[in-house]
Amino acid sequence: MSSLPRRVLHPLVLLASSLLSAFHTWPLLANLKGHVAGGREDVLMNMWHLWWMRQAVTGLKNPFFAPMLHWPLGAELYWHTLSPAKTLWGVVLLPFMRVETAYNLVLFGTFVVTGYTAWLLLDYLLRRGGFEPNLAAVAALAGACVFNFSRYHHSHAIAHLNLSALEGIPLYLYFFLRWLDEGKRKWLVGVALAALYTLLCDYYYLLYIALFSFLWVVAERWRRGPLLSPDTLKDEGTRRAGVAALVAGLACVPPVVPLLLHAFPAPLAIHHGDSDYFTDLYAFFIPDTLSGWSESLPAWMQEFTTGVVRGKMSGNAEEAGTYLGWLTLLLAAFALWRGVPNGRRWAGLGLGFAVLSMGTVLNINLTDKLSPAVLLVAATLVVGWAPAWRGRTWHRDVVALLAVCSLLSLRTPLTAFEQPLLVQIPMPYVVFKHVVPLFSRGGMPVRFELLTTLALSVLVAFAAAHLGRTMSARGAAAGLGVALAVALVPNMEYLGKPMPMPQLPRLPPIFDEIRYAPMPAAVFTDNVLGQWEQIYHQKPVSFARLSRLPVREAEMLEQRIFRALEGWNGLAGEVTPEEREEMQRFLKDNHFRWYVSHIYHPMRHRFVTEVLGGELAYQDNYVSVYRFP
Known part of the structure; x- marks a missing residue:
């Protein structure tokens, strides 16, 4: 089967992303006027953002200072979720429609464009991995659905326009990886523009892609030799990464400078502290309260999800959207078994960010006081899985001993002074937030699960491609059909409830x-x-x-x-x-x-x-x- 021309393929992907986005956000498109997606207080604020950006741009005013708020002093919007990349659409749209209609369309657009940019990244990775272009294009759509229609995206769409704007993250990685692979100047320009766009969507997302890029380059360097070596500075990949960091940093200077100028005295984090919200281990595997499956769960699962929102998330249901699925995770495991270029790296990054998303201490089933048996189980899994230790003479014996100790400790509670011993198990984020700049000023560990979802989308795309290649022995159409069928898994597992579209108040005379x-x-x-x-x-x-x-x-x-x-x-x-x-x-x-x-x-x-x-x-x-x- 001949490959579809790229000029035809891209519009088809945008169309597919639009149709799937309409399905997942329904009834948003049917209630554009007089209703607003989500209806939370953040949504009312975001509608004001659209209006204010039009006032500022057309009036040649500083958009980061609103003299008509906090009257008579005026309000500074520098360390605020203004999300200029999204709210600047108010300049274009508001002359032709009501502000709630503009907001609904901008929110809907985040799903459409995120689906497309995630597809761009995954399609490139699959073609680079040796898959036939048509199969790569279809399998990439399956992976894009994992990232675009994740529970994270669904959940934040009811409240946070800035956090719903995910499209810059895969777009940046697409340009970044192409620059590392090919070294062409056009990809470097793309790196700079995508980094700036990501920053203008959400400040923390810039830190996310910077952290992801740094870890990727470190892992790449380790593959060829030690990091602390004179050869590191001579390494072509390291040099290209340094150029990318420099160019992206320069592109982000204009919006970053005002932030730094207004960083002292430090603004007060009036809504969120440094580690308010974190992921419970169960929350990776149980649909959240906004999931379409939540009402079909067993009673104990419903009680757990409700408890996460009420207890751990202080009523913020959008922060509980960390469900990764069951079949989706099996597809990722299948891809790792069949082979993924840099598969261990993708899996390691995904697991690492999942661990960071769990906050300062380990929580299991809404409890942060746990038996030390958890540490024994974790040690058994690590020692048993670690590739570097397999084949050693002691490996099987140590794993067996750890497994026996774990089973005994789970069967009989560990005690101290005749009482069950319960401890808090610290997690890496407790150190991370003090090492990485700005996370101690309001970083949200739970949101790192987004990068876990990104890694998961890569693995699922390769799973779809492997399954399609296997079936292509029966014909190219059969292979494409199987790869497309894989996309049904995340679309069904991540299905949400209908988008809440409350009616806006009618203002009295x-x-x-x-x-x-x-x-x-x-x-x-x-x-x-x-x-x-x-x-x-x-x-x-x-x-x-x-x-x-x-x-x-x-x-x-x-x-x-x-x-x-x-x-x-x-x-x-x-x-x-x-x-x-x-x-x-x-x-x-x-x-x-x-x-x-x-x-x-x-x-x-x-x-x-x-x-x-x-x-x-x-x-x-x-x-x-x-x-x-």
Whole structure:
């Protein structure tokens, strides 16, 4: 069978990616207007990002400083998930459609483009591995489905536009590996542009690809000799990797410099600490609560997945999307058995990042206090599997001894002072976060599972190619059909529930009064809904939903009026006449004419009316609006 021309193949892959993305995100395309994918508070913030990027670009303003948030001070958006590579689409789309429609389309586009860039990488690896072009193209589609429709991607799509933008990672690796293999200048240009694009999607993803590249090059150097050797600097692969790092670094200088200039004093990680979310060992093998299979699980599995979200993930279901599958993992094992170029490297990187994703201590079945028997089991597996030790005279005896000790320790609990001995088992991330820059300032270990999924996608692509090659003895069409059938495995195992598409609130007529009021006029508000409402009324607001809070803004938010109207801390206690006068003067001097509250409480109502002198102008189940004199 003759190979399809590349100019035909690429549109076909984009079409297939579009159709599969429509299936996995349904009913997104059927609810583009008046509804928004996910509906979480981060989604409301991301819609504001699209609107703000249009305001900044068309008004020739700095997009990383929003004077109309945290009024009257303004909000810095440097250490914030602004994701310019995605939100710049607001400049193009918003003149022609509503902001929620634009957001839904941009989110949908992350699935379409991720499928295509993952296919580019995998198709290249398969053709480099000696597979026939048509078979490589079809098998690469199977692997691309693993990465694109992973539970990680599905889960973050309901909340995090920046983390849903996965397309830059395989695109960068495609250019990086081609540059290492061929040394052509066009691939080096691709490395630089892909690194910059990845950075503009999410800052941490740049660190991910840098770490992946470094480990890849180290492994490649070890294959030819020791790393600490004079020959390392003479090695062509090492030199090319150094050039790639230099060029990618230079390309990323413009957006990185402002980050560094605003890194001190360190912004406050108000939403996530340095190691909040981690993967439980069971979570690799049990579908999460957002999975289409979650309601079909046995009761104990459903209880586990619910416990992960409520207990370990603090209600953030998107962080629990670490399920790797069962048949998908078997396909990866099959590929390693049949042979994958650099297969041990891909498997090692995948396992390594899975271990990092487990956070600072090992968790099994929602427990971080474990029997030391776990260490014995791990030692048995490592010694038994380690290729370097196979064939040694002592290998079989040591493995047998370790296996017996493991079985006995599992059968009879290990004790100390007549009590079961339970310990916390530290994991590599506890050291990693202090060695690798920036991860101690809010790195999320659980998200390293994404790179495990990337390695898994490579192995599955080779599994599909091997199965297709075996069946091609019966005809080329049969081989392609089998390779395509492999794609059904991840598409079914990673199937999610229908994309939640809640309807956006309909703003009451009081917002027309705010919109058409002459400037200067500002709105005090209490949460991210008030920030989203700014898209309509376009008046300065007191609130800003920020990933990390600059210290200068934190000082303003500590004022009692902010603590009372945004939260509850400032409501209790006596208000002196001096405090009352000071707060009323603050409202008047900064032109706050309305207070929009989305959580009604009698104490807050009394505070606004009796202390601040506001009057209730409108109230319904959605909002309470007060006017200030």
